[in-house]
Amino acid sequence: MLVTDIQQVTRQRAPMPGGPIATPLIPAGTSSQVAVIHIEIPAGGGMPEHDHGDSEIVLIPLSGSFDIHHDGKIQSVSVGNTVHIGTGERVRLANPGTESATVMVLASPPQFAERVASWPAA
Numbered sequence: 001m002l003v004t005d006i007q008q009v010t011r012q013r014a015p016m017p018g019g020p021i022a023t024p025l026i027p028a029g030t031s032s033q034v035a036v037i038h039i040e041i042p043a044g045g046g047m048p049e050h051d052h053g054d055s056e057i058v059l060i061p062l063s064g065s066f067d068i069h070h071d072g073k074i075q076s077v078s079v080g081n082t083v084h085i086g087t088g089e090r091v092r093l094a095n096p097g098t099e100s101a102t103v104m105v106l107a108s109p110p111q112f113a114e115r116v117a118s119w120p121a122a
Helices: 111-117
Strands: 021-026 035-040 044-049 058-061 063-069 073-076 083-085 090-095 101-108
Touching: 021 090, 021 111, 035 111, 058 063, 058 073, 063 101
Parallel strands: none
Antiparallel strands: 021 035, 035 101, 044 090, 058 083, 058 101, 063 073, 063 090
């Protein structure tokens, strides 16, 4: 069993202006099946188009809202929504709002969490 205190975990920032801050709660290497990452997307920030390697991703918004760009379409996502991103799908995230958005990210298998682990400390 693993219990993680979010206040005790090293936060990492995506290496780009306005990039999200990630806090790995179940980091890569802990489980062969899943990783869990708390993500904060700052107001006006986001992530350029990317995929998640071999991982399928589930996004669960906790606060605020953000836009997800996929296949030429934009979907606004907020608390009460859940997003599934399949292996190989490319997405872009943007927070056009004035408040940060927070999202719980589940990655299975956990390989995407290895990428996040390479981001510099926030």
